[in-house]
Amino acid sequence: MSRSGPATHRDAWFLLLPALIPVLVLSVGPLLYGAALAFTDAQSGVRHSTTFTGLDNFRALRLDSLFWQSFRIGLVWAVCVTVLQLLLSLGLALLLNRNLRFRWLARTLALVPWAMPEVVIGIMWRLVYNPDAGVLNNALRDLRLTDGTTDWLSSMSLALPAVIVVGVWAGMPQTTVVLLAGLQNVPAELHEAAGLDGAGPWRGFTTVTWPALRPVALSVMALNFIWNFNSFGLVYVLTGGGPGGKTQLPMLFAYAEAFRYGQFGYAAAMGLAMVAVVAVLLAVFLRNRLTREDG
Amino acid sequence: MTGRRMPASARGARRRRGWGRAAQYAALLCYLAFLAFPLLWLVSTAFKSPRELGSVDPSWLPHHPTLDNFRKAFAEQPLLHAALNSVAVAGAAALVSVAIAVPAAYATVRFRTAVGRAGTVWVLVSQAFPLVLIIIPLFMVLKVMHLIDSRPGLGLVYVVWTLPFALWMLQGYVRAVPVSLEEAAAIDGCGRYRTLRSVVVPLLLPGLVATLMFSFVTAWNEFFFALVLLKSPEKQTMSVILTHFLGAEGAADLGPLAAASVLATLPSLLFFALLQRHLVQGMLSGAVKG
Known part of the structure; x- marks a missing residue:
């Protein structure tokens, strides 16, 4: 179909239009509007009239230590979850790529978290972490590792790590599937050649597997980081941002600012601050993807 | 030897x-x-009885499995109603989303237009923005259109929300349709739309069903938009109703909470079991081959 000309272009427009209109009205439009709101004092009440305030929101935001604390927590959470996700998923993908028994079971189980509603994952882990009736404390008590009374999600020092474990669990399926697909694209002859040259498993991995997998791994890491940094539902259900704001991800913070205190303009400014972080990662991802498309 | x-x-x-x-x-x-x-x-x-749930030394499996928790879950919260709301909103959104994604996927794969390319990039980029930035203006726009606290309003948001992945999956399936078949149809005198309807769509059917199911699951599982955009309890979807079990203090009745969570997961799990192969393929064509 290499025909091109005015007729073909009109056809393309007609085919694209039904998708383009809702995207413009409910995605592009709101995003631009949202970015513009960051420069106003918009509030949730109808009575209040919105005025343009320039950089006032950002000046206030710069001094808002609570927001920056939340921002730091968001970065720690996103980096930890993303890195652990990649390492664990890579291990699992390598195992699933082998001819092991019970592989089907792991394959099936690895997909389950993907199918589950975020809210259910949160609830499920609350049951696991439950200080009295939870299975984690019970198991630790049985193994005589702790006295089994740890209140994981209410502890100032343990809440964030506990929540990070859940984040890793929830995001493993997609990462594993993508990495497994990448592994299956590594030509088998390369492995054989490396084997003949006497390379052990580790040498084989570093010289053959990883170079072939690297672009896929980088892309999936960039996407995971963005998703994790913007994540909301999981932590909302697990801790609601507590204890004492120790798990207050920036999305939770901005949500409260917008829909509990009604400060739409200020919350939008927070959103823009988050975009700055995400934009860098997105650039990495897109460059990676586009160079692969052209190559 | x-x-x-x-x-x-x-x-x-x-x-x-x-x-x-x-x-x-x-x-x-x-x-x-x-x-x-x-x-x-x-x-x-x-499946545990209240007595087992209160035990200091909880066991891995319930000794006397009971359905009491399921009964209590239905009594405590309007679960059935919430499930119907979710089915209606997610079902309608998935149908509309796929219906508009099919022509768009075809156009972006077969014609290399600037709009198509921009659209594909936008679809990716839009996934990266924090939802606060979208939800505030969306809330204001929907309020003007009187679509706040309305199931159709939420459905409309879900159409756009599920569109990116639907488009992505369908692009993979469209690429798999041999161009030669379309050329043959063109030689036989089929117009562009006729070819799309009677050659491409039938070949896409399995992929179409897979995309439909995936979009449904995405919308069924969604939480944030439903939390912000719906207020009346009788309009709430499953995800939001589940959080009502948690109560204000987080002191939840664990049995019914777990029972309701299991029920809320069943539809998604069922569809995923059917989808497994397609998903892996979809990821392959979408994420890896680019």
């Missing part, structure tokens, strides 16, 4: 491989435990 004559180095290599195997199985076992135990615990909790 091989046993005695085998050189020492080969025997060593084989023993090493044996150890390697054992380590691999040990690692696989750890993964299985990590992945499965939370799930097992959720299901087990759902």
Whole structure:
């Protein structure tokens, strides 16, 4: 179909239009509007009239230590979850790529978290972490590792790590599937050649597997980081941002600012601050993807 | 034959491989435990009696499995109503989303227009923005259109929300349709739309069903938009109703909570079981081959 000309272009427009209109009205439009709101004092009440305030929101935001604390927590959470996700998923993908028994079971189980509603994952882990009736404390008590009374999600020092474990669990399926697909694209002859040259498993991995997998791994890491940094539902259900704001991800913070205190303009400014972080990662991802498309 | 004559180095290599195997199985076992135990615990909790739930030394499996928690879950919250709301909103959104994604996917794959390319990039980029930035203006726009606290309003948002992945999956399936078939149809005098309807769509059908199911699951599982955009309890979807079990203080009745969570997961799990193969393929064509 290499025909091109005015007729073909009109056809393309007609085919694209039904998708383009809702995207413009409910995605592009709101995003631009949202970015513009960051420069106003918009509030949730109808009575209040919105005025343009320039950089006032950002000046206030710069001094808002609570927001920056939340921002730091968001970065720690996103980096930890993303890195652990990649390492664990890579291990699992390598195992699933082998001819092991019970592989089907792991394959099936690895997909389950993907199918589950975020809210259910949160609830499920609350049951696991439950200080009295939870299975984690019970198991630790049985193994005589702790006295089994740890209140994981209410502890100032343990809440964030506990929540990070859940984040890793929830995001493993997609990462594993993508990495497994990448592994299956590594030509088998390369492995054989490396084997003949006497390379052990580790040498084989570093010289053959990883170079072939690297672009896929980088892309999936960039996407995971963005998703994790913007994540909301999981932590909302697990801790609601507590204890004492120790798990207050920036999305939770901005949500409260917008829909509990009604400060739409200020919350939008927070959103823009988050975009700055995400934009860098997105650039990495897109460059990676586009160079692969052209190559 | 091989046993005695085998050189020492080969025997060593084989023993090493044996150890390697054992380590691999040990690692696989750890993964299985990590992945499965939370799930097992959720299901087990759902079937336990209040007495077992209150026990200081909880057991892995319920000794006397009971359906009481399910009965209580339905009594405590309008679960059935919430499920119907979710089915209606997610179903309608998935249908509309796929209906508009099919022509768009076809156009972006077959014609290399600037709009198509911009659209594909936008679809990716829009996924990256924090939802606060979208939800505030969306809330204001929907309010003007009187679509706040309305199921059609939420459905409309879900159409746009599920569109990116639907488009992505469908692009993969469209690429798999041989261009030669379309050219043959064109030679036989089929117009562009006729070709799309009677050649491309029938070939896409399995992929179409898979995309439909995936979009449904995405919308069924969604939480944030439903939380912000719906206020009346009788309009709430499943995800939001589940959080009502948690109560204000987080002091939840664990049995019914677990039971309702299990029920809320069943539809998604069922569809995913059917989808498994397609998803892996979809990811392959979408994420890896680019």
